[in-house]
Amino acid sequence: MTDNGAPHIEVREVTLGYGEYVVQRGVDFAVNKSDIFVVMGGNGCGKTTLMRALVGLQAPLAGEVRFGGEDFWGAAEEERQQLKRRMGILFQGGALWSSLTLAENVALPLHEYTALSAAQVEEIVAFKLALVGLAGFDDFYPSELSGGMKKRAGLARAMALDPDILVIDEPSSGLDPLTARRLDELIVELRDSLGTTVVVVTHDLASILAIGDNSVYLDADTHTMIPTGHPQDALKNGDPKVRHFLTRGNST
Numbered sequence: 389m390t391d392n393g394a395p396h397i398e399v400r401e402v403t404l405g406y407g408e409y410v411v412q413r414g415v416d417f418a419v420n421k422s423d424i425f426v427v428m429g430g431n432g433c434g435k436t437t438l439m440r441a442l443v444g445l446q447a448p449l450a451g452e453v454r455f456g457g458e459d460f461w462g463a464a465e466e467e468r469q470q471l472k473r474r475m476g477i478l479f480q481g482g483a484l485w486s487s488l489t490l491a492e493n494v495a496l497p498l499h500e501y502t503a504l505s506a507a508q509v510e511e512i513v514a515f516k517l518a519l520v521g522l523a524g525f526d527d528f529y530p531s532e533l534s535g536g537m538k539k540r541a542g543l544a545r546a547m548a549l550d551p552d553i554l555v556i557d558e559p560s561s562g563l564d565p566l567t568a569r570r571l572d573e574l575i576v577e578l579r580d581s582l583g584t585t586v587v588v589v590t591h592d593l594a595s596i597l598a599i600g601d602n603s604v605y606l607d608a609d610t611h612t613m614i615p616t617g618h619p620q621d622a623l624k625n626g627d628p629k630v631r632h633f634l635t636r637g638n639s640t
C-alpha cells in the first residue's frame with residue numbers, strides 16, 4: 389500500500405446487500421493509519437457484510453473501497469490479490485485448521501505467499517506465537533486450546549505476513565468477559581508496537597469503549613450509517629440512537 393497521503397482505508401458511498409436486498413446504503417468513512425476503527429451495530433445491521441466487502445470476499449453493490457488510495461474492487465484481479473496479501477483477517481471462530489498444529493497454522497500463509505526457507509519460517513512462527521503470548525505452544529492442536537488461546541493463535545496467523553491492516557470479526561464472541569478484555573488489550577498492544585491499522589467489527593460494548601479510536605454505527609432500522617467518532621464521545625454526546633445502543637438501552 390502506497391503512502392500517498394490518502395487515508396489508509398476509505399469506504400465511499402458503499403451500498404451493501406444481496407441481490408435486490410439492500411442491507412446498508414451510503415456507508416462512507418475513512419480510517420487513519422494505526423487507528424483502531426470500530427464498526428458497531430446490533431444483530432443483522434450488516435457488520436459482517438461490510439467486513440466481507442473490506443477483505444475481498446464479496447463486492448459491494450455500489451461504491452468504492454480504497455486502500456492507500458487504490459480502488460480495491462475496481463482493481464485487476466492480480467492487483468486485488470496483492471492488496472489482500474497486505475491484510476490480516478481474524479474470523480469469529482479463529483478459523484484454525486484443526487488437523488494442523490499451531491506452528492503449522494501460523495506457517496501456512498508464510499509457505500503460501502513467501503519463498504522463505506523452513507528455518508526462516510520457523511523463526512517467524514516462534515516470534516508471532518510469542519507476540520500473542522503463546523510461546524511454547526507450537527506443537528499444540530487447536531482442540532487442545534481454550535477459546536481465548538484459539539483467538540490468540542488466529543491473531544498470530546493473521547499477523548504472519550506483517551499486515552498493514554488487521555480486520556477482526558467479533559473478537560469477543562465465545563469468550564468470557566475477562567478473556568475478552570485480555571484479547572482487547574492484546575489488540576491494542578499489537579497496534580501500539582507494530583502500527584497496524586485495525587478494523588474491528590463488533591457489538592461488544594466493553595470492547596467498543598475500551599479499544600476504539602474512531603467508529604461508525606450501522607443502523608439496522610434505517611439501513612444507513614451514523615458516523616460516531618471516538619466511542620467514548622459517542623457515549624457522552626452522540627446521537628441518541630447510538631447512546632441507546634452503547635448504554636444497553638439505559639440512556640435518558
Ligand SMILES: Nc1ncnc2c1ncn2[C@@H]1O[C@H](COP(=O)(O)OP(=O)(O)OP(=O)(O)O)[C@@H](O)[C@H]1O
Nearest residue numbers: 406409411429430431432433434435436437438591
Ligand atoms: N448470504 C446472504 N444472503 C442473503 N441475505 C443475507 C446473507 N447474509 C446475510 N444476509 C442478511 O443481511 C443482513 C445483514 O447480515 P450481517 O450478517 O451482515 O449482519 P451482522 O450485523 O453481522 O449481524 P450479527 O451481529 O447478527 O452477526 C441480515 O438481514 C441477514 O439476514
